[in-house]
Amino acid sequence: MNVIELDQVSFSYGERKVVNQVTLAVPKGKHVGIVGESGCGKSTLLKLLSGLYAPTEGTIKISKSVSIVMQTPQLLPMTILENITLGREYPKEWIHHVVNLSCLDQWVASLRDGLDTYLGDRANELSGGQAQRIAIARAVCKNSEIILLDEPTSALDHETEKSVLEALRRATEGKTVIHVTHQRSHLEAYDSIYQMREGKLYG
Ligand SMILES: Nc1ncnc2c1ncn2[C@@H]1O[C@H](COP(=O)(O)OP(=O)(O)O)[C@@H](O)[C@H]1O
Ligand SMILES: [Mg+2]
Incomplete structure (x- = not known):
């Protein structure tokens, strides 16, 4: 098909x-x-x-x-989680799966606020790779x-x-x-x- x-x-x-x-x-x-x-x-x-x-x-x-x-990833001034879900609701397990698949898990675990880290203040601290992994996670999450x-x-x-x-x-x-x-x-x-x-x- x-x-x-x-x-x-x-x-x-x-x-x-x-x-x-x-x-x-x-x-x-x-x-x-x-x-x-x-x-x-x-x-x-x-x-x-x-x-x-x-x-x-x-x-x-x-x-x-x-x-x-x-x-170039289009990141928004929201949390990492919101950048991945774009405000839609998903089960916790699904988010966990998506974060692992996109190879974001280690980095997110190292952040004090994890997925709730607000990117507005940290956008320029992000590496290109992290930003692109968030974009990948957004695509996969849907x-x-x-x-x-x-x-x-x-x-x-x-x-x-x-x-x-x-x-x-x-x-x-x-x-x-x-x-x-x-x-x-x-x-x-x-x-x-x-x-x-x-x-x-x-x-
Ligand atoms: N919005 C646009 N208006 C006019 N020309 C455009 C526009 N976007 C791309 N082009 C032209 O169309 C051609 C193909 O562009 P693009 O699809 O971006 O190619 P590629 O992604 O392979 O680099 C290029 O010559 C580019 O300059
Ligand atoms: Mg192109």
Whole structure:
């Protein structure tokens, strides 16, 4: 069963076509990687998939809920917990599971106020890796079937990148994933890898 189907999808910013006739089917549970240089249309493609933009041509069918992790995490002046749940209620056990999956458990345990630590005052004390793990936890907490990853580690140093990629691998097991990146090495063990060039997708 395909949970994502794009049929001849194009998108233009004004006159400029940046996604060009993309056709793609992603079966449930598959991890799909898309590699391409900066500017080739990767982020635009994910914005189409997340419903932020509507295609100018073609059709997109998505049969499940979607979460997205972007290059730079958008943290809010709230507690760590609220940044993960965005104010929705979840069972304690689920939060615990999500925090472990996202590799936040050790750091959170080291904080006096744990998950209730207010990030407004501490936002600049956070490392890029911690911030991105919170963003991953937010995506995982929703328990969406589909997870979209837009160069989720490109703002991190090499060591942190490795650990965040590992957190992502754990957190997305069993999910349907589309991961766009300019670095093919981040897509080891992916089920299929496509190339994107100037808005076109190549198998
Ligand atoms: N909001 C926008 N308005 C106009 N052009 C844009 C906008 N966002 C991106 N672009 C252009 O569209 C092309 C594809 O961008 P993007 O999808 O961000 O590529 P990538 O994520 O692969 O770097 C680029 O040339 C970029 O400059
Ligand atoms: Mg991009």
